[in-house]
Amino acid sequence: MTSAGGGTAVAAATGPATGSGHVPGQPDMWFFVVFESLIFTSYFCVYLFHRARHEGAFLQGQSHLVLWLGVLDTVVLLTSSWAVARCVQHARAGRHRPALRAAVLTAACGLAFLALKLVEWARLIHMGRTFTSSEFFQFYFFLTGIHLVHLLIGFVVLGVLVRRLSDRERPSQQAVETCATYWHTVDFFWVLIFALLYVVR
């Protein structure tokens, strides 16, 4: 992720560019963010449509979710977002050690979220609430599952972030910001899922 965004730009800026224009990170990543947001929004609309038709059954399903677990998930991911934002700040100021530490903290929070999510799923499956047991849980496992896939991709992105941070020869603030943007998006999607599935009753 070294060159500037696509389109008809005349010359590509390489090296320690801090991002062209007013947008942090690669503009191309924002395309991805917007596109994925549209897709997720459409998933949420489908969920709400089905929920409206079987409100009682959905409420019943939702009652089996543990609210405080959801809150904990949210707090963990928000912390990870804060950590990756600190990482970007440190990197911009040239403080590489603190930036790396912040990136590691981000990954740790991500892992914590993963562990919490797996525990929650295991608990639900143990109780007999599975992917196929009811319409609500079909959506629950689908939405949290596809979000988890995005989180796993996020670990790969964090790996790229750490590699670019450690690369003293071709430092790229833009790459760091691009990876951070992706991570914030993962957090953003979770907040929406949390609101829709756990809170709205």
Added chain:
Amino acid sequence: MTGGDGRSDPKRELWLAWYATVAFYSLYAVVFFVVTRTQPPGKPWYGPVEVAAWFSGHHRGLLVGFALIFVLGGLSATSIALITYSIRRMSVSRAFAYSYLILYAIAAVPGFLFICVAMTVGAMRPGRDPAVLRWLYDLGFLSFSGTMGVFLVGSLIWMTAILLDQNRVFPKWFGYMNLCNALTEVVVAPSWIFHGGALAWNGTIAWWINVVVFGLYTGVFITLLRRMILREDFGRGPLPDLAPTMSGPGEAAAEVAAA
């Protein structure tokens, strides 16, 4: 390898492949959506009686439409060849190009061969046992939309190549769009489980939203391939951008011939 003598456009074969790609995807869309009406797909919850009725209602369209694919389906190789070429033009290892070529060459089998065979066999004998007809119905629809691996891995390969590429063959946002396309293959996985609802093979999420994403993706890459051909300088370094005055393949050919 001797080049053209200057009279013929060196990009000729690229343009031939590109127009063949457009022709193929147009044919594909018309056959599946209009002639055979297998897209949007039939309902997965149909019992044998409804399936038999579905086959008789779609009888002529299935046989004629899929016969056209039996004859012309090999045109799909042109888009694969162009994309392989585009990856080869990148600064990354040729392993990416060859992987893509093989993956998508295989993809033709679940991509259209199975559904063509299953639906043709289903339609050719109207008196066939309805339970058997439903087996063919499942085979056709599930092999078509549910075979995810080739497209998942293939898209990831193209994505990785684009993101690592320093020759700017494709814009980075299209690299990310490959990730979106790869994720549609994850989203369609539940269609192997559900007989109805949003995640079934005809569901709002597993079919409608997925097809919108795939359709946009296809339209975008066909357009980007065209721009790549226009920009191609047959070198090994970064591809030049399109100059604002350039308006078509004729001018591009003149530029290259004059260079």
Added chain:
Amino acid sequence: MRRITGEQVIFWALPLVAVMWLAAFLLFPGFLPPMSPKWSAARVAAFYRDHTSRVRYSMVLFNWFCVALIPVLMLIVERMRGMAHRTPVLRYCVIGVAGAAPIAFLTSTIFWLLAAFRPDRAPSLTQLYNDLAWITFTCGIPFLVAICVFLAVSIYLDQQDRPVFGRWVAHFNVLIAVALVPAGFAGLTLSGAFAWNGLLSFWVKNVAIAVWILVMAVVLGRALPRHHEGLGTPA
């Protein structure tokens, strides 16, 4: 000492493999004369009961060797390197379909073998496998048509003093492609020239494939020695 490229090995394996294909074709009891799509399920079941062994052995043979066409197709792709093309796109087109082409044959052998595996199952199921095999075998031609078309286009675009293949090879490939087209429509009718046992879908199609293999083998053989010098040419 001449560098051993192995291309001659692949090439001279072709007659041996062709003998296998011919043997399988003759051994399979359903080709001469070709089974009719109009047979009742009971008659199809009886066929598999009466000819079980011949079906099994011929189809195992065919299954083993039908993919042996691929190395020969790759020899042709290597000859295409000598053509006056600016890019490898046309080679990629041929490679792209060369893989899928024998898969159609392979899949049909699987269905025939399945039909013969339990000859005493319900006749409607045996008829199903038989239908699947015949439709895949007869109609599974898109990749063969494409190879002919891509080759023809490649040769037409190969405009140099000593083209790799003569122009007549291109015309020939177009002719073969046209000859294969009717077989794609075999699902539309159970009798007549287009049915899977009919003149166009069976005889014309299979003879066309055989003639293509024969002619391309001769053409390829003539193109091989000439290019030992040109082996160092970069793509």
